[in-house]
Amino acid sequence: MQIGVLTSGGDSPGMNAALRAVVRSAIHKGHQVFGIRRGYVGLIEGGDLMVALQWSDVAGILQKGGTILGSARCQEFRQRPGRLKAAANMLACNLDRLVVIGGDGSLSGAQLLHEEWGGLLAELVESGQVTAELAARHPKLGVVGLPGSIDNDLPGIDVSIGSDTALHRIVEAVDRIFSTADSHQRIFIVEVMGRRCGYLALMSSLATGAEVAILPESPPGPGWENELCEKLACARSSGRKASIVLLAEGARDTQQNPITVSQVKSLLEERLHEEVRVTILGHVQRGGAPTAFDRNQSTILGAAAVDALEQVGDPVLIGLHGNRAVPRPLKDCLNRSLAIDQALAQGHEEQAVELRGPHFVKALQIRRNLGRILPGQSSDKPYRIAVMHAGAPAPGLNMAVRACVRLLVGQGHTVLGIRRGMKGLVEGDISELKWMDVSGWSSPGGAHLGTNRKVLTGHDLYAVARHLEHFQIQGLIIIGGMAAYETAETFRQQEAHYPSFSIPVICIPATIDNNLPGSDFAIGADTALNSIVSVVDRIKQSAVASRRCFVVEVMGRQCGYLALTSALATGAERVYLPEEGIEIERLLKDLRGFASGFQAGRRVGLAIRNECANPLYTTNFIASLFEEEGKDEFDVRQAILGHLQQGGDPTPFDRTLAVRLAAEACQKLLELCAEEQPQSLGVGLQGTWTSFTDLSELGHLLDPSRGRPKKQWWLPLRELMERLAHQE
Ligand code: ADP
Numbered sequence: 001m002q003i004g005v006l007t008s009g010g011d012s013p014g015m016n017a018a019l020r021a022v023v024r025s026a027i028h029k030g031h032q033v034f035g036i037r038r039g040y041v042g043l044i045e046g047g048d049l050m051v052a053l054q055w056s057d058v059a060g061i062l063q064k065g066g067t068i069l070g071s072a073r074c075q076e077f078r079q080r081p082g083r084l085k086a087a088a089n090m091l092a093c094n095l096d097r098l099v100v101i102g103g104d105g106s107l108s109g110a111q112l113l114h115e116e117w118g119g120l121l122a123e124l125v126e127s128g129q130v131t132a133e134l135a136a137r138h139p140k141l142g143v144v145g146l147p148g149s150i151d152n153d154l155p156g157i158d159v160s161i162g163s164d165t166a167l168h169r170i171v172e173a174v175d176r177i178f179s180t181a182d183s184h185q186r187i188f189i190v191e192v193m194g195r196r197c198g199y200l201a202l203m204s205s206l207a208t209g210a211e212v213a214i215l216p217e218s219p220p221g222p223g224w225e226n227e228l229c230e231k232l233a234c235a236r237s238s239g240r241k242a243s244i245v246l247l248a249e250g251a252r253d254t255q256q257n258p259i260t261v262s263q264v265k266s267l268l269e270e271r272l273h274e275e276v277r278v279t280i281l282g283h284v285q286r287g288g289a290p291t292a293f294d295r296n297q298s299t300i301l302g303a304a305a306v307d308a309l310e311q312v313g314d315p316v317l318i319g320l321h322g323n324r325a326v327p328r329p330l331k332d333c334l335n336r337s338l339a340i341d342q343a344l345a346q347g348h349e350e351q352a353v354e355l356r357g358p359h360f361v362k363a364l365q366i367r368r369n370l371g372r373i374l375p376g377q378s379s380d381k382p383y384r385i386a387v388m389h390a391g392a393p394a395p396g397l398n399m400a401v402r403a404c405v406r407l408l409v410g411q412g413h414t415v416l417g418i419r420r421g422m423k424g425l426v427e428g429d430i431s432e433l434k435w436m437d438v439s440g441w442s443s444p445g446g447a448h449l450g451t452n453r454k455v456l457t458g459h460d461l462y463a464v465a466r467h468l469e470h471f472q473i474q475g476l477i478i479i480g481g482m483a484a485y486e487t488a489e490t491f492r493q494q495e496a497h498y499p500s501f502s503i504p505v506i507c508i509p510a511t512i513d514n515n516l517p518g519s520d521f522a523i524g525a526d527t528a529l530n531s532i533v534s535v536v537d538r539i540k541q542s543a544v545a546s547r548r549c550f551v552v553e554v555m556g557r558q559c560g561y562l563a564l565t566s567a568l569a570t571g572a573e574r575v576y577l578p579e580e581g582i583e584i585e586r587l588l589k590d591l592r593g594f595a596s597g598f599q600a601g602r603r604v605g606l607a608i609r610n611e612c613a614n615p616l617y618t619t620n621f622i623a624s625l626f627e628e629e630g631k632d633e634f635d636v637r638q639a640i641l642g643h644l645q646q647g648g649d650p651t652p653f654d655r656t657l658a659v660r661l662a663a664e665a666c667q668k669l670l671e672l673c674a675e676e677q678p679q680s681l682g683v684g685l686q687g688t689w690t691s692f693t694d695l696s697e698l699g700h701l702l703d704p705s706r707g708r709p710k711k712q713w714w715l716p717l718r719e720l721m722e723r724l725a726h727q728e
Pocket residue numbers: 008009010040072073074075076077078079102103104105106107108109110112149
């Protein structure tokens with residue numbers, strides 16, 4: 001196949017990773033790729049703007065923001081004569097397959113080109129610009145669209161390329177603003193991108209705990225000015241020193257009047273007599289290195305685009321659904337996008353929200369509950385629910401506790417915080433957590449409640465039973481790692497001996513190792529992954545002047561998730577996983593691979609090793625072996641990343657995952673309490689949906705000797721990682 005690839009419209013971080021995957025997957029399969037510079041401008045002008053891309057042309061671009069192909073808006077392509085020129089230039093390069101990475105405008109253009117292809121070719125033949133034989137060799141145009149847009153405004157996919165990175169930029173900025181606003185008792189208004197779609201405003205409000213978020217899909221009604229002022233005044237009187245109002249670019253009221261930053265500023269200053277500061281984040285949101293998630297999703301999608309082009313049918317949009325690349329008819333997605341625009345323009349916001357999909361609906365619901373300044377109604381049947389951690393710390397634990405407290409106390413229930421994990425449960429270190437006790441818990445990493453790896457033993461049970469009874473605990477949420485799941489099982493085993501153990505328990509998965517059953521992701525793993533990736537980016541950069549190979553050791557215990565996903569996101573050539581172990585033959589083969597890479601001109605090599613990949617072939621051993629045997633070609637350094645992987649403030653993904661899982665856990669726990677069902681369940685994200693796993697099944701789900709799930713969705717990515725990292 002001869003495949004053209006272009007990036008068009010607004011650029012988004014991750015486009016380069018998608019390009020790399022398209023080029024390398026295609027070359028791997030024996031196809032040829034033409035990179036088209038400056039979007040549709042390149043197709044129309046042809047010549048130097050359409051260049052054949054080789055393997056090494058896309059080396060070292062994974063971590064770069066923007067797009068190395070360049071992007072542009074192109075009015076001429078909107079007209080048929082422009083598209084006629086594009087078709088002629090494509091035929092000149094024998095191109096009849098096209099990958100377009102862009103937003104809905106760019107993808108509409110690609111759809112149109114596909115639909116008109118036959119007519120355009122007939123016109124070119126008729127005017128003598130191309131021969132009938134050439135046209136006959138390319139009867140159809142295969143089109144694959146990849147969603148490149150930071151706004152995440154394309155329906156039918158989980159998330160678009162670049163929006164995770166944009167959320168990082170927003171959340172980092174808002175965290176900083178919060179800290180200064182807090183010192184000065186100010187209100188800050190922060191404008192974020194999203195003219196037609198409030199995704200960034202919505203998710204960043206969940207991730208930062210901003211008091212107010214105004215987005216196109218949820219416009220405030222008449223009198224909103226009074227409501228806003230009352231809400232912020234209440235926030236101040238309830239003890240909040242700072243408040244943040246997040247405003248999407250496209251914010252408006254139900255009468256379709258735009259709500260602007262300056263309007264809100266004047267309103268708040270006049271009515272509340274407070275200092276109000278404004279930050280318009282603008283293009284900061286588009287810039288910078290893509291996050292690990294954006295690199296990996298783009299890589300998966302780029303590879304899937306090449307597979308999809310092997311059959312020419314109607315154009316498809318390939319996006320992530322769950323963790324898999326799923327093709328859907330492009331036309332349907334574009335129609336749905338149009339329907340959302342129309343619904344918003346006509347004031348049918350509910351319909352627009354429905355069309356955005358169930359995730360958006362759910363996030364909006366949670367936002368409405370969490371966005372309250374004070375607890376809502378009291379409950380007819382209030383329960384006493386305890387919350388605790390178990391296992392090693394993971395970034396995002398505080399956010400999960402905050403969400404549980406706000407959601408439960410908000411409905412009139414009492415929440416008890418158990419401090420210091422199992423030690424606190426055994427010693428009765430338990431006290432009530434009120435609404436304002438968790439104020440400011442959105443962003444910090446670590447665990448304010450305290451945690452450790454202790455699990456309950458036979459000696460502890462009597463004391464635990466007494467405390468459960470004394471504090472009248474009717475339900476328990478444990479946020480943590482494997483120790484949480486083991487404790488939940490202990491409750492079921494002990495209820496026959498101790499009646500106070502007969503309460504429902506829900507585990508929320510949180511560990512950087514991502515080794516828990518019933519959930520594709522655990523809270524904290526995304527933060528650890530991003531920490532690894534940003535350090536490895538620097539390590540690689542440090543070596544560009546020398547011929548150097550790095551062996552980097554990452555955490556994960558017996559689970560290779562962090563090793564593999566960081567290898568995929570950093571372009572490592574080799575990865576060593578506990579799932580596979582390490583054999584000496586393989587090390588020697590890898591050594592020869594590195595040596596021939598350096599002989600061919602490579603300057604940096606990278607191998608990532610999970611800490612438990614093999615007890616004897618340690619990171620030190622591998623580095624020494626490579627150093628000794630490869631000394632004529634390259635030198636070797638090792639880096640053991642250690643505890644920096646457990647630290648740091650949680651990423652937006654981990655924060656919103658914490659909120660989402662906490663919301664599900666609270667709802668389910670209340671149901672179990674009402675039904676008097678003493679079950680132990682684990683909540684998790686499986687594919688796109690949240691679900692519950694009965695923890696009596698734990699034995700079947702886990703590989704007992706390894707302490708990891710028997711099925712791990714990410715293992716097949718290993719083949720993709722190797723395929724793209726080095727040319728056979
Ligand atoms: P995005 O792809 O980010 O939504 P735009 O809407 O600006 O960005 O579209 C980028 C380019 O895609 C436009 O400059 C134009 O060349 C092309 N394009 C957009 N809409 C159409 C359309 N309806 N028909 C043909 N080409 C289009």
